Amino acid sequence: MTLHTILPLEVVLQGFHQQNEHKPTIELHSGDMKLELEPVYPGIGKIVRIIECPLHHYLKPELSPGMLYTYGPQLKG
Template identity: 30%
Template sequence: MILYSVISADQVWDGAIKASPPFREVTVQGIVMQVEPLDEGRARIVRLLQCPLHRYLEPGLAPGQVISYASGAADNR
């Protein structure tokens, strides 16, 4: 692929390669989900990995929602 631009290549590709944040798989209320830890006991939902189909429609389980979980109570995979 050839990219023709008046912007320098450094500006075009700046930030294109970033290390992904550390995701964890946890089980909360019987739902296996991938989360991004924020601080102790709180995390942002990235995606649901395993749950009943009707649970995908719950607004509280949508990606981007912040949830609370106890580190000892959640099954870390």
């Protein structure tokens, strides 16, 4: 891969050799979507990324990375 940039090499590679602590994630199939979620609370996860879905779902702000997503059995009141 070739990267053309005006930034100094130190800035581009900053943090490259540091170990990143990744939080555990889960893959969730919900209808016609496949999401990667970071569990926050039982039945609630923070969206890390959309793995697979119809194109129009990418335009929905509620499916943006960082948004909370409810999954699992829903409580009926």
